[in-house]
Amino acid sequence: MIAFLKGAVFERRPDSIIIDVNGVGYEVNIHSRLFPRLPQRGEPILIHTFLQVLENEFKLFGFLDQDELRLFKTLLTVSGIGSKGALAVLSTMEPLVFYRAIASQDEKTLVRIPGVGKKTAQRMIFELQDKVPELKLVEVEKEQRPLLDELMEALEILGYSRSEVLPAIMDLNRNKQLGNIVEENIKLVLKAKAQEMRR
């Protein structure tokens, strides 16, 4: 429900930050790699958040970019991994490193994460491998991402699966043919697919 918070840093701690948003101080849990990258007290910050609703507590988790938030949400879908485990992954490595480890079934890298043994590493690989297409999108230049996410999800809504449209999107993006209006981009992708069919 709360996708981000934009305000001033009130207090920085290694595992959490308090952000002043118009007089309400939100306590946001963060992973330890984030701490050195945090602005100083009083400085502005926009942090992408996930609101966890527990039986007797509401907890906010925050990330400086949406790739980390997306990976955090994906990790919560893995059986046996809660918010603590998901934070441990992000405290240990960047999303890209993690996706590569999943894609290449690299258990050795995964067991470096505190609390992740051989069994959890295997379960991660087993449950996340089909979600690895994320990996290709991740390698695209950072500033393109929101547009490509928006385009990808629009096509999914229209019934196309990721693997069906990802190649066309990557070609169009590599050839700088994608514009800023998602409806136009959808037409370009469908045209490219139609041409592909005729070949």
Added chain:
Amino acid sequence: MIAFLKGAVFERRPDSIIIDVNGVGYEVNIHSRLFPRLPQRGEPILIHTFLQVLENEFKLFGFLDQDELRLFKTLLTVSGIGSKGALAVLSTMEPLVFYRAIASQDEKTLVRIPGVGKKTAQRMIFELQDKVPELKLVEVEKEQRPLLDELMEALEILGYSRSEVLPAIMDLNRNKQLGNIVEENIKLVLKAKAQEMRR
């Protein structure tokens, strides 16, 4: 509890939108017909919302007009239909089209909605038919609606049923006799009903 959010579009996705309301980014789920009608990033938006409180999640659902919000809430009262099903209805058709299908027991139109088979269509018709008076009100010009809603509900509170007062309201509205102050409109309706009784 949260009836609307007014802020700036932060991010648009085919099935959700993030709205910046004074530094808090609210993630609001939307139906797919809404996506093309959304303002662009950074532009102002007012979206009518429904807050769903689940055991481990709070979810917001948003609509650009109150007719859609009202239909969404009505659909949630139909046994077996949750937020996903209600969104599917609104993704497929305007409220007016849906109300007509219910009023005319038109199962063929209803089964066009993803996830709605013959059984669900019949249950919709059975459970919603008595709520169809909504249909007449819906045909009235859009900008009149808030006034007529307010008037209708005021009379209900005073003990009148919809069917008792709807004819008088529609006549007064057709003859442009209704003003802006609901208390005055109540008097006009009751006077019309009294005259009706004497005839």
Added chain:
Amino acid sequence: MIAFLKGAVFERRPDSIIIDVNGVGYEVNIHSRLFPRLPQRGEPILIHTFLQVLENEFKLFGFLDQDELRLFKTLLTVSGIGSKGALAVLSTMEPLVFYRAIASQDEKTLVRIPGVGKKTAQRMIFELQDKVPELKLVEVEKEQRPLLDELMEALEILGYSRSEVLPAIMDLNRNKQLGNIVEENIKLVLKAKAQEMRR
């Protein structure tokens, strides 16, 4: 947790009002006597609220003055009376009328409330009679009330019961001896009680 909302009237309905508080539209349930006293659309409003947390819903109830809010909360403590019943009481009569009916065990007045039969009326009288001292405070001029509430509750915290200190408070108030600083008022009451002991 949310004691009041201060914003602009967005929409008025006989049984609820939507208030725009810096871009968030809060839907607040009201009793029907309140509807005619509501400001018009766009006008400022401050409404005293009670936040009800249910398993799958958050509901706000609102009142234009704190006496009504206080009675609403008191009614919720009566076994068998929920928010709907409490609103019905306030829709039917002012707090003062209700307190008098309780104090004088006047079942006839209480059964005028929709949904309140003989049994519920008797249970109300039985469970609320010891809370009737509220009645004496209610008769004091409106603008004195916050001060007297603050003073009463401060003395309760110090261990005095209502009935012990109410007479002294009423005398001091009648003789215009109470000032604006609650700590000073506490001393005045304790001095009055000490003198009373010596007599």
Added chain:
Amino acid sequence: MIAFLKGAVFERRPDSIIIDVNGVGYEVNIHSRLFPRLPQRGEPILIHTFLQVLENEFKLFGFLDQDELRLFKTLLTVSGIGSKGALAVLSTMEPLVFYRAIASQDEKTLVRIPGVGKKTAQRMIFELQDKVPELKLVEVEKEQRPLLDELMEALEILGYSRSEVLPAIMDLNRNKQLGNIVEENIKLVLKAKAQEMRR
């Protein structure tokens, strides 16, 4: 989730305060020692808060400084002590007095707290004694505290226990060697520990 509220005092009561934060009035429960130290109506206030999520209620508890909030949270971890008991402790004594009583197993002081008998006092001592290092930190000048907290927690994240690093932190602090940047302070502490090892 809500670490503080910053707004204007709307209403002061011996056991609670209502704060106006941009049009939303938050009701915050306080301990009775706080009441005389509260600003007057209309004056600005920043209060450190704890949000308690119960099955049918959300409750906020507020403190004028973070030591009291920290002790309140610590007390909630003691079996058999809820928010009411934790408030009773803070209503009776300053954190420093409480920590000393725990450190010196002084049951006589603890049973002065309303609702705390011999058994609860012993349970407090038994469950809180290992958390007493707090005591040393508490004696450091007030304005140093946020820096030392931040430094202490950073080192804990890196795997050092409190008792391992507390002596080094206190020495560096006594000799005015700690600066404002926590990363620099971490290096100083680790260097001091390394030298200690070589001796």
